[in-house]
Amino acid sequence: MSRAEVVEAPRRDPEPGPARRPGVLWSLGLFRSELVTVLRRWRTLALLVVLAAVPILIGIAVKVDTGGRGGGGGGGEGGPAFLTQITNNGLFLVFAALAATLPVFLPMAVGVVAGDAVAGEAGSGTLRYLLVAPAGRTRLLLAKYVSVLAFCAIATLVVAVSALAVGALLFPLGEVTTISGTQISFADGLLRAVAIAGVVAVSLSGMAALGLFISTLTNSGIAAMATTIGLLITVQILGQIPQLHAIGPYLFPHYWLSFADVLRQPVYWDQLVKNFELQALYVAVFGSAAWARFTTKDITA
Amino acid sequence: MAPNDSAQATDEARHLGAGRRKAARYLVPVAVAGVAAATIGLVPALAAAGDPSLPKISAQQLIEKMAASDTQQLSGTMKISTDLGLPGLGSLGSFAPRSGGSGKSAAPDAKLTELASGTHTLRVAADGPDRQKVSILEDAAEYSLIHNGKDVWAYDSGSNQAYHSQRSAADAAKEHGGKTPDAGVPTTPKALADQFLKNVDPTTAVSVDGTAQVAGRDAYQLLIKPKQSGSTIGSVRVAVDAKTGVPLKFTLASSEGGKAVVDAGFTKVDFSKPSADTFAFSPPKGAKVTEDDGKQKQKQTFKPEQSLPGGLGGLGDAKNTKVIGKGWTSIATFDTGGKGLPKADSGKGGGDAQKFLDSLGDKVSGKFGSGTVFKTRLVNALITDNGKVYVGAVTKDALVAAANAGQ
Structure with missing residues (x-):
């Protein structure tokens, strides 16, 4: 390690040369330290607690409501999808909780973490110290992005696990009826729940790249978070306007609810694939934009 | 630093x-x-780009091919777009709460009428005349109609409601006759094609109009056009799979041009046997099940054919209904015996309703007096002020002409 530093240090440059061989272990260490930094923050923990509380709230509300009316599945007017099935199968709380948190809570949490990633460090004056280490800006940015992605997965898992726990506690578990009306075993249903959590986490990757790009634009962490979340809300509103339906398919939240297609029998892939393609496009465009900005930026703080 | x-x-x-x-x-x-x-x-x-090149065949041969088709098993995804030109209810719909719990019951009638506007994705699966399944894919929900032997199930996952009815096999087969190939027809495919072409000949031009690729399969396009003028229907186009003779796509174009009125076709199709559990259904725990005791009126199945002039014959059941003309330009007429549209003489509310009705229709007048024409892209209706109604898949002018002639 120390030897590597000796060799690399004199060649430090605003743009790290592409010739540098990426040390896998080094990158892993960098990523780990980034992830630990993210997870140790109080605001991150607070966000995760809020996310875990959502399924608890939904579960208790559904339990109290149906308890008063003496069972019966019908009557769930509007609201998030899958709400009506929760009383019969606790596993559906996982789907309902993800459907409820995906439009707002999850992307908001990701926006906070992604927006803070670079701008927060710049704002508190720690970014230059990070760059002193011979990691290179590209690799630092990559480590930041991977840690944000890891946060996406962790946040989704927190919602899913909390929902599963509450669902198992308050409601019966058992065979799952897919939304196509066919029955699958509980184990299969659990597998699909895991797949859905994965799809939801991937759905957030485009938003994470966008937040990271915004984060490289400013030195104020708050400004980056506010812009990212403001953009999320704007895009969600744009997606609701029927006159603008032509641009709808290119907005990153457009296919978010496609995760429900995993619950069809057989799985309906069209929308899911479109979702993945769209997220990949956002990651490519805003990831490279963040890279272009971050590697050429004058770090003054 | x-x-x-x-x-x-x-x-x-x-x-x-x-x-x-x-x-x-x-x-x-x-x-x-x-x-x-x-x-x-x-x-x-x-x-x-690039329509497949297939050996040329005549319309007669293509219809024979369709009739001879013995495909009993298929599964696939369909897309149905309907634009009947009804006043902008569609744009209101997107602001309405999602369909999750909106359905009051899972009975098929209400659900299938939803298909009459907008774009829907359907999944279909069929295995012989006894087992079919149609699912309407919605946001995070699905409406499935499953026919398996004697049982017909409908399940709405959004509201977790099911509908069940038992029918005799003959009944069920009749009902789904539109989807299953003509297995029970005693004539040969050739005779059938001859018959069909002879019947439609005076009013209709049938031709094969090139080829197309539908759902990744090579298909011939059967073009059906009215010979008469005055119809709102420009053409009907059916893409027929070159190998199996199964219709893959149905397009109904308006004579005024623009977007197709009805565009229904497979986006994916597979002619292998669907797995048996596709058709298995038992209502999930806690689902509200509505049993149909069979006394309810015969349910309506959405068939594109019903929007064709032939479908208008169904109106003839009603008393004092007459059908003027024949073929594509037939117009159904009946006398309501009333005074046309309600007039604005009963208070303020009536006035508003009158204004609303007026805003939907166009005022016309002719030898018959005056009346209001209600227009969609497919079916137009003329309600005269003396209470006569003329309905048909014809243009406004043709309706007025019919009303004048009926005077």
Whole structure:
């Protein structure tokens, strides 16, 4: 390690040369330290607690409501999808909780973490110290992005696990009826729940790249978070306007609810694939934009 | 601070070079976005290009092929777009709460009428005349109609409601006759094709209009056009699979041009046997099940044919209904015995309703007096002020002419 530093240090440059061989272990260490930094923050923990509380709230509300009316599945007017099935199968709380948190809570949490990633460090004056280490800006940015992605997965898992726990506690578990009306075993249903959590986490990757790009634009962490979340809300509103339906398919939240297609029998892939393609496009465009900005930026703080 | 310090320490020439390199980096996201935009723009165009080259056949042969088709098993995904030109209820719909719990019951009638507007994705599966399944895919929900032997189940996952009815096999087969190939017809395919062409000949031009690729399969296009003028229907186009003779796509174009009125076709199709559990259904725990005791009126199945003039014959059941003309331009007429549209003489509410009705229709007048024409892209209706109603898949002028002649 120390030897590597000796060799690399004199060649430090605003743009790290592409010739540098990426040390896998080094990158892993960098990523780990980034992830630990993210997870140790109080605001991150607070966000995760809020996310875990959502399924608890939904579960208790559904339990109290149906308890008063003496069972019966019908009557769930509007609201998030899958709400009506929760009383019969606790596993559906996982789907309902993800459907409820995906439009707002999850992307908001990701926006906070992604927006803070670079701008927060710049704002508190720690970014230059990070760059002193011979990691290179590209690799630092990559480590930041991977840690944000890891946060996406962790946040989704927190919602899913909390929902599963509450669902198992308050409601019966058992065979799952897919939304196509066919029955699958509980184990299969659990597998699909895991797949859905994965799809939801991937759905957030485009938003994470966008937040990271915004984060490289400013030195104020708050400004980056506010812009990212403001953009999320704007895009969600744009997606609701029927006159603008032509641009709808290119907005990153457009296919978010496609995760429900995993619950069809057989799985309906069209929308899911479109979702993945769209997220990949956002990651490519805003990831490279963040890279272009971050590697050429004058770090003054 | 080290990176920047070293950067500032370098000389001017290097600085300029670095500046250029910096600018070059911004080209990467721009290039990625550009490539993506080009892909989105070009791929559908490339995919649509090039109709398959198939041996030429006549309309007669194509209809024989359809009639001879013995495909009993298929599964696939369909897309149905309907644009009947009804006043903008569709745009209101997107602001309404999602369909999750909106359905009061899972009975098929209400659900299938939803197909009459907008774009829907359907999944269909069929295995012989006894087992079929149709599912309407909704946001995070699905409405399935399952026919398995004697049972007909409907399940709405959004509201977790089910509908069950038991029918005799004959009944069920009749009901789904539109979807299953004509297995029970005693004539040969050739005789059937002859018969069909002879019957439609005076009013209809039937031809094979090239080929097309539908759901990744090569298909012939059967073009059916009215010979008469005055119909709102421009043409009907049926894409028929070249190998199996199964219709894959149905397009109904308006004579006024523009977007197709009805465009229903497979986006994916598979002619292998669907797995048996596709048709198995038992209502999930806690689902509200509505049993149909069979006394309810016969349910309506959505069939595109019903919007064709032939479907208008169904109106003839009602008393004092007459059908004027024949073929594509037939017009159904009946006398309501009333005074046309309600008039605004009963208070303020009536006035508003009158204004609303007026805003939907066009005022027309002729030898018959005056009346109001209600227009959609397919079916137009004329309600005269003396209470006569003329309905048909014909233009406004044809309705007025019919009303004048009926005087």
